[in-house]
Amino acid sequence: MEEVRLMKGNEAIAHAAIRCGCDGYFGYPITPQSEIMETLMELEPWNSTGMVVLQAESETSSINMVYGAAGCGKRAMTSSSSPGVSLMQEGISYIAGAELPCVIVNVMRGGPGLGTIQPSQADYFQAVKGGGHGDYHMIVLAPNSVQEMADHLCLAFDLAFKYLTPAMILADGVIGQMMEKVVLPPFRPRLTEKEISEKYPWATLGKPQTRNPNIINSLRLESDEMEELNLLLQKRYAQIEQNEVLYETFLCEDAEYLIVAFGTSSRVSKKAVELARAEGIKVGLLRPITLFPFPKIPISQLANQVKGMLTVEMNAGQMIEDVRLAVNGRVSVEFFGRMGGIVPSPDDVLDALKTKIVN
Amino acid sequence: MAKIKGAVVIDEEHCKGCNLCVVACPSNVLALNKEANSKGYNYSYMDNPDECVGCAACAYVCPDACITVYKVRV
Amino acid sequence: MTLNEIINPANLVYSKTKVMNDTPMHYCPGCSHGVVHKLIAEVIEEMNVQEKTIGIAPVGCAVFAYKYLDIDWQQAAHGRAPALATAVIRLLPDRLVFTYQGDGDLAAIGTAETIHAANRGENIAIIFINNGIYGMTGGQMAPTTLEGMKTSTSPNGRKIELNGNPLNMTDLLARLPGTCYVTRQSVHNVANVRKTKKAIRLAFENALAHKGTSVVEVVSTCNSGWKMTPADANTWMVDNMFPEYPLGDIKNL
CATH class of the missing domain: 3.40.50.970 (Thiamin diphosphate (ThDP)-binding fold, Pyr/PP domains)
Incomplete structure (x- = not known):
């Protein structure tokens, strides 16, 4: 057990x-x-x-x-x-x-x-x-x-x-x-x-006679080699964006409005969604679990469904930029947040939802 | 009494002509060549090979590890 | 006896160690780095530890050290080599781990990492090349630049009231309980090349024996930065660097 x-x-x-x-x-x-x-x-x-x-x-x-x-x-x-x-x-x-x-x-x-x-x-x-x-x-x-x-x-x-x-x-x-x-x-x-040397042949564990030296390094003095490394990294980031996006939705099926929030803000926002639903406001919550890769596609899809979105963040509005990129102007995306170490209350979020999005 | 004869082989392409081996040689064997290698360095050579005793002083101080030393008792 | 008769494998007395590869070194003609690289490689070969050695390369002229010695290497951010070495030796305690750092790396930007690694007594060897100038970036003042010494950022000579005093890191490191062997050497002539090699060997043996941190400072020339011939740079070093940075063992427990 x-x-x-x-x-x-x-x-x-x-x-x-x-x-x-x-x-x-x-x-x-x-x-x-x-x-x-x-x-x-x-x-x-x-x-x-x-x-x-x-x-x-x-x-x-x-x-x-x-x-x-x-x-x-x-x-x-x-x-x-x-x-x-x-x-x-x-x-x-x-x-x-x-x-x-x-x-x-x-x-x-x-x-x-x-x-x-x-x-x-x-x-x-x-x-x-x-x-x-x-x-x-x-x-x-x-x-x-x-x-x-x-x-x-x-x-x-x-x-x-x-x-x-x-x-x-x-x-x-x-x-x-x-x-x-x-x-x-x-x-x-x-x-x-032994497992490390088999799984990660690049690891610097000491060079046996059977292989060339392993060198852990980020230096590429030649521009074409530097670009080559960058292209490799970008390819990996594209694969990560393709394969590893994680997010969670709450009451999004019939949602007319959407809150996007992560971490602590998502917990507050979930309560705010419940309060809003109790008042008859059809709002859902999308919580990005991976911030990179960002859940662009589900947010983009929800932009075809909802009338407006609110990001709730404990900052001056940062993730909102990625939400707006995903939405690409199709619906209004507004921000509500507190700074300085203040955690907003569910009522604060509900008020923001009503004044910034629902009206 | 046995006499010691030495000789050095200089990797001419790796030599940068820094002259430190010439200064280090106690027997004044080495000098910088008037000819330059492909990189433009006047590489070191045995100007006075008969005097070499194979002490390897030149090789010890060579920053580019381009001197090989041989020694024989005759 | 002809030259060809002498130049025979049976008569070989000195050749490049196999731990060094044939990649031409990028250093300026006459640079001390090459000699110290060679000595490290020779010690690794003589101790038969090529398979268990991990070197940590710095930022500075020796940033490419990893190109020349056929061992596993990690290339550190500027000054951070002792932090990398700490983790490597903690996780691979039976390996030989050494850092190779210049005076900018060890005595300026990496002062904290160096002092704390040595104070913890990490079982590593620190090879410290002190030529009193920043070679790679074009001859700027180092923490170890001598009073009155001209560099591109002290064009009228280092002034104590403006730039502070030359920093003697090796003396500082010798005061730390974590260090077991602290020595200052040079490679400007055969006798000192031999002494430096012995020092590197002792430092490596100490590291493998888990005796604590060993520090081998090599007072070196930067003839390009100093704007001298390599031979003149050696003479200048003897006359000017050695009084400030005297050679010899400072600590040997």
């Missing part, structure tokens, strides 16, 4: 990391996600699975440790919150350029700058549009429950290794800090070095 446990989203990430065969966690404390490393240090996985857990001197160092571990074909991860993830952008760009798989957890807080420790979704652009320099994307997963924090960690590793790209779990302070029931994923053993 499945064991149901009660824990914080951050704790679920830590438990899931050990269970899904993660080889190394490298991080630096920052609110509101410090429980991830604290839980790992408490659980001491180096005594059970052999997973390495190391507190680095900075987020810059953490992400570069992840680079080093990923270069050896290991399942490596880090976690941070917004200011720390800003500091990681250099490393993430290098990881993308070197075609390395890894997982980065961002439990977002309000910004810009040192901002606030309260929850926010203001790093959407940074996460889905690249963040660091150069033409790259990460796979971005947006959990909205403690259960998904656990499930998405394993999924993120699988996708990262499938496409040799960094994958991000874009949560926020609410999801990280709230306690819910969770069924933890089953244990998967860590890969042996």
